[in-house]
Amino acid sequence: MLSEFKAAKFRFTIVAREEMVLPAFKGSMLRGGFGHVFKKACCVSKQGDCASCLIKTSCPYAYVFEPSPPDSARHFSSNENLPRPYVFEPPLDDQKHFNVGDVLRFNLVLIGKAIDYLPYFIFALKELGEIGIGREWAKYRLSLVEAIDVFTDEGTPIFDERDGSLSDDKKIINASTYLDGMNRLPEDKVLVNFLSPTRIKFDKRWLFDEIPFVGLIQSLTTRLNNLNTYFCGGAWNNELRTLRDWATCVGILSTDIRKHSVARYSSRQEKKDSLSGVIGQVLYAGDLKTFYPILMLGQVVHVGKGCVFGCGRYEVN
Structure with missing residues (x-):
């Protein structure tokens, strides 16, 4: 069962450039802010509705944020929502105030083909830092991205702001991992x-x-x-x-x-x-x-x- 299933988990480290006031549960904030930047980076047609877009089948944003089942799908109706192939994992603590230089870490899980879109996620979350998050739109910098070992929680750096390069050392999780x-x-x-x-x-x-x-x-x-x-x-x-x-x-x-x-x-x-x-x-x-x-x-x-x-x-x- 699920022999083709695969996923990968990544840890993002951001550093506050301004004082940040964030909600106790940060998942909605992270996903919402990221979504706006991701669409701006990917959308070519600049129309609001992905469903009627001619290039939706090749658009990373439509694939990740507004996926729709193919016409041949037997298990979904054409207007039913598919689960999204990503998961944001905000920190489990309820810290709300971050001073300049404070660190916030969160995880991102990508599933299936969405793993190939990791550079888009990194780019969008880096750009979101220039726009800002929280009530005051506080800016941050994306310092580090690591591929996570799900057993040890140890991270292997794949992106570092100091050189800006991105390695391909993803740790794939599949049905036999556990x-x-x-x-x-x-x-x-x-x-x-x-x-x-x-x-x-x-x-x-x-x-x-x-x-x-x-x-x-x-x-x-x-x-x-x-x-x-x-x-x-x-x-x-x-x-x-x-x-x-x-x-x-x-x-x-x-x-x-x-x-x-x-x-x-x-x-x-x-x-x-x-x-x-x-x-x-x-x-x-x-x-x-x-x-x-x-x-x-x-x-x-x-x-x-x-x-x-x-x-x-x-x-x-």
Whole structure:
């Protein structure tokens, strides 16, 4: 399953050139500011709507920010949104004030073909520093970009502001990346630690009080199947549905989650939106070995609504 799936994770280090006042949860700010600069850098036609653009199939912005399923797609209607092939991971702390010279680090996950567009992401985030972020549009400089090892969290520099060159040392994550790690996990219980607001919809309702294992697996398999099919060149895998049936046999030993409220304003839609979800831990018990590949890859791509902003981030222990 998911044999064609691939992703890569990068850490960006920015340094404040002016005093910055930022929101506690920085995912929406990073994604929103980046999106405007990215479109300005890529858009040739300068029209507002990507759907009617003649060159949308070859445009990096349309591919990354406004992807649409091909006419031959059987699993999406033409007006349904695809998941985006990237994830911003803002820092988990809630620091709001940054003085000149202070450092802010965040991660970026790219999936499938979007990995090839890394230079566009670096260029746009570098340009965003000249425009500014936060309430006062504070400027920053992009100091360093590193390729991340998902096991050690160690970074290999691939871009340094001192010379401006970009190396090709990406650390690709695929379906076999976690094989050794999975063998060290117990087969009968697993602790899932939701680190950022996680909002999962299951059985037509949002899960704020309890997250049944089948709800978690259904959300993960749907997301991974879509990403693998439309951005990694893989085939839609109906066998993943079988995992949902098996997931009903996994129960909850303990739950310690709470709702975490986060609001954002969408300038494109001109309305307020919610990124609220749960954070905390859930201990699941049952026959779990079959689910570990999905759970481990989910750590990379996140789960639920608002993944591009950094929501749905979790760790498995």
